[in-house]
Amino acid sequence: GENVEQHPSTLSVQEGDSAVIKCTYSDSASNYFPWYKQELGKGPQLIIDIRSNVGEKKDQRIAVTLNKTAKHFSLHITETQPEDSAVYFCAASVSAGNQFYFGTGTSLTVIP
């Protein structure tokens, strides 16, 4: 089955700096890679996703890059703000409609 690894487990950055979270996956059949933000006591919220037919996707301060050959993908948050503080999970799936295999999560703290 799919195995998704995520690093780092914790990340602290100064407000305004960039944050990068990296994930690797094992199953070459995976084609859909979403990133979720989870606040304490709440369900995950999709922040950005990427499909295997593109290498990069950007949405304002958030970007995701995908290297299918190396089986890794990364989340980039620029100009971080205190409200970006949360736990971020990457996931991999064969499609958006199938079960997701989640990474272990990264607790991001943005220091004002």
Add this chain to the structure above:
Amino acid sequence: GAVVSQHPSRVICKSGTSVKIECRSLDFQATTMFWYRQFPKQSLMLMATSNEGSKATYEQGVEKDKFLINHASLTLSTLTVTSAHPEDSSFYICSAPMWRGNNEQFFGPGTRLTVL
């Protein structure tokens, strides 16, 4: 946008009792829903796939008699934790894919179960 709801948001029960958690897709139909379990400061682990009109598919190591899943309609799946014990205390989250537009999967807000 599409919304998935869960009820209750939190529940406290005594050991040995059964607890039912509902997952609803509010403005779209979902023939498939997924149930995840999340322990504190850990990742989401897939428990089972709920299929409308057929039996649920359970992940390895998940007891199907312990965690009963019923996909009652195209908008409702229920997870019943039977004879709950303290080790079943966890955050249970459901999700449902919407097959239109960008084909996105939506997660519910989660249910916090505490078994005393």
